[in-house]
Amino acid sequence: MKLPAWLQRAKEVWLKITYPIGFVVSKVILTALWLVVFGLYAVALGIGKLFSKKTSTPQWHDVPPDFEGSMRRQF
Amino acid sequence: MEKPVYILGLSFHYHDSGVVLLKDGEVLFAAQEERYTRKKQDERFPEKAIDQALKYAGITVDNLSAIGFYEKPLLKFERILSTIFHVWPRGFFMYHRAMHEWMLKKLWISQEIHKKLSYKGDIFYVQHHESHAASAYYASGFPDATVLTVDGVGEWATTTIGQGKGTELTLHKEVRFPHSLGLLYSAITYYLGFRVNSAEYKVMGLAPYGEPKYMDQMRELINVADDGSFTLNMKYFTYEYGSRMTGRAIEKLFGQPTRKGESALTQFHKDVARSLQEITEEVMLKMAKHAKELCPSDYLCLAGGVALNCVANGKILRSGLFKDIFIQPAAGDAGGALGVALAIWHREFNGARLPRMSNVYLGNEYTQQEIEQFLAAENMPYEQLSDDDLITTVAGLLEGNNVIGWFQGRMEYGPRSLGNRSIIADARNKENWQKVNLKIKFRESFRPFAPTVLEDRAAEYFALDRESPYMLLVADVHPEKREVIPAVTHVDGSARIQTIRRDQNPRYYDLIKTFADKTGCPVIINTSFNVRGEPIVESPTDALNCFLHTHMDYLVLGNCLLRKEHIPADRMQQREAYLKQFALD
Numbered sequence: 333m334k335l336p337a338w339l340q341r342a343k344e345v346w347l348k349i350t351y352p353i354g355f356v357v358s359k360v361i362l363t364a365l366w367l368v369v370f371g372l373y374a375v376a377l378g379i380g381k382l383f384s385k386k387t388s389t390p391q392w393h394d395v396p397p398d399f400e401g402s403m404r405r406q407f
Numbered sequence: 408m409e410k411p412v413y414i415l416g417l418s419f420h421y422h423d424s425g426v427v428l429l430k431d432g433e434v435l436f437a438a439q440e441e442r443y444t445r446k447k448q449d450e451r452f453p454e455k456a457i458d459q460a461l462k463y464a465g466i467t468v469d470n471l472s473a474i475g476f477y478e479k480p481l482l483k484f485e486r487i488l489s490t491i492f493h494v495w496p497r498g499f500f501m502y503h504r505a506m507h508e509w510m511l512k513k514l515w516i517s518q519e520i521h522k523k524l525s526y527k528g529d530i531f532y533v534q535h536h537e538s539h540a541a542s543a544y545y546a547s548g549f550p551d552a553t554v555l556t557v558d559g560v561g562e563w564a565t566t567t568i569g570q571g572k573g574t575e576l577t578l579h580k581e582v583r584f585p586h587s588l589g590l591l592y593s594a595i596t597y598y599l600g601f602r603v604n605s606a607e608y609k610v611m612g613l614a615p616y617g618e619p620k621y622m623d624q625m626r627e628l629i630n631v632a633d634d635g636s637f638t639l640n641m642k643y644f645t646y647e648y649g650s651r652m653t654g655r656a657i658e659k660l661f662g663q664p665t666r667k668g669e670s671a672l673t674q675f676h677k678d679v680a681r682s683l684q685e686i687t688e689e690v691m692l693k694m695a696k697h698a699k700e701l702c703p704s705d706y707l708c709l710a711g712g713v714a715l716n717c718v719a720n721g722k723i724l725r726s727g728l729f730k731d732i733f734i735q736p737a738a739g740d741a742g743g744a745l746g747v748a749l750a751i752w753h754r755e756f757n758g759a760r761l762p763r764m765s766n767v768y769l770g771n772e773y774t775q776q777e778i779e780q781f782l783a784a785e786n787m788p789y790e791q792l793s794d795d796d797l798i799t800t801v802a803g804l805l806e807g808n809n810v811i812g813w814f815q816g817r818m819e820y821g822p823r824s825l826g827n828r829s830i831i832a833d834a835r836n837k838e839n840w841q842k843v844n845l846k847i848k849f850r851e852s853f854r855p856f857a858p859t860v861l862e863d864r865a866a867e868y869f870a871l872d873r874e875s876p877y878m879l880l881v882a883d884v885h886p887e888k889r890e891v892i893p894a895v896t897h898v899d900g901s902a903r904i905q906t907i908r909r910d911q912n913p914r915y916y917d918l919i920k921t922f923a924d925k926t927g928c929p930v931i932i933n934t935s936f937n938v939r940g941e942p943i944v945e946s947p948t949d950a951l952n953c954f955l956h957t958h959m960d961y962l963v964l965g966n967c968l969l970r971k972e973h974i975p976a977d978r979m980q981q982r983e984a985y986l987k988q989f990a991l992d
Binding site: 358359363370373374377390392393394395403404406407 | 496499503507568581630
């Protein structure tokens, strides 16, 4: 769809300023997530660790078993 | 006639993007993206390498039966998120960086592949260490093997032990992040002022200059059990949450600050490097021993970035634990592309095992006509020689202190130059060590050079009883030969050896054989054809640029010989500008 010249110009200006807006907004959202979501979960994990037995003994872990169709999955 | 099965293996978005194309299970083409973009360790989507691969095979994307990616992005993202939780409230800036990278790029692998290649078929994923294991085991030719993979980190695993038998390959045990031998090595590399993920081999080369005086400190950093498992003392490492590998705690431990890059190296740094190398070898040996107990076999396959530690590899070989070992030449992340492709071939297509990977000359090549057209377009004076005259002439030029750029055939896959994109010189001339280091490669003077030796005469010069075609084994130079080949004898009497047979690389073999017939010495210096910070040359253009802007004496492109004395002076004015392009590694 071909825009009228004035609208095309407005679109170009808008696209130029959306990048810095997006940059700032994404930083704000990510920081809020970090504080609230990650922070709360991290604190809960930390409290849980207080009650669990700490081990820093070297050990080999079992590799989780493969499953059907695993190669088509990103996990 | 059945349609051939083309499988494209890809690795990208971490470091060392690579591409491998299989045809009915055989490697048709393999290359790293950095060679085409001229950006060292280029991690971007390997568009150029893919183009070259398809062009070489004479196919399009529509002919591909499958594409594979060398790791599991969602599993890796799980580890990233888990680490953020674990280190909170540290790691704020790392969190932001990681979220941007993952949200914008790394979570969209499938979409990126489909879009950039206009590919509509299936994409397969294997775990990072499975890729490494597959790249080693399936290329080894062994009927069965113990498989050991050791690197920085994949998704969660940093080290794995597995077993290969026939077409089956299963990983059984792993050590998990943040405990990582590869990251320990990288952390000390950082502490010693070198570039991480790039200069670990320099630390390995520095180690013989030192004494293992800091073993107590090393044991404070890493707790190793008898079975080779280990934990790192994370209070000394900051890579979980910071942009640096280590901080003040390690400086306090060793009593010295982190070395600034390019500043003078002292005996302290050499001793730390040596201590690190000792502990790494200890861990690798213990892991190999435990791996054999868990997954018995006469054969060992090694892969992962730490498998490039050829000093440790040599120790494993000499331990006698295994009859033979195979180390994937592209042991780093670029080799993941090979691993995933081979895994798809065997697991999804029930492909048969193929013989051992016989060489790594798997990139693109340039015809004699293309080379001559290029030189004509550049107005470069050259002599065109017949095959026999070329060998005789260059073997004669090799004597003494001439340094020759040697560009032949298909480009090597992996980090080493093995005779097709090499700078070669006379190993008997001690001056060549300094000349090549300082005037050609512009790199640190302590760094040793590696030899190529005719395989049937290797035992005369080196304590090596088997082939070493990929320069992945270190062995001692016999004491009586150290003065004969001083330019490739490291300070501790060792050398990182490439053996060559005629069936592996006829022209390179003939050159060294002719040189040996002339001089009695079957050993030459072989170093990669690049300057410091530059990827190994890929094209005649790259080779000519390197030749013009260094003190190299001769350049051989195919059957064309260029002599520096005949090059117009105005073509050699831009050395500083040329070298500035490449960030120091």
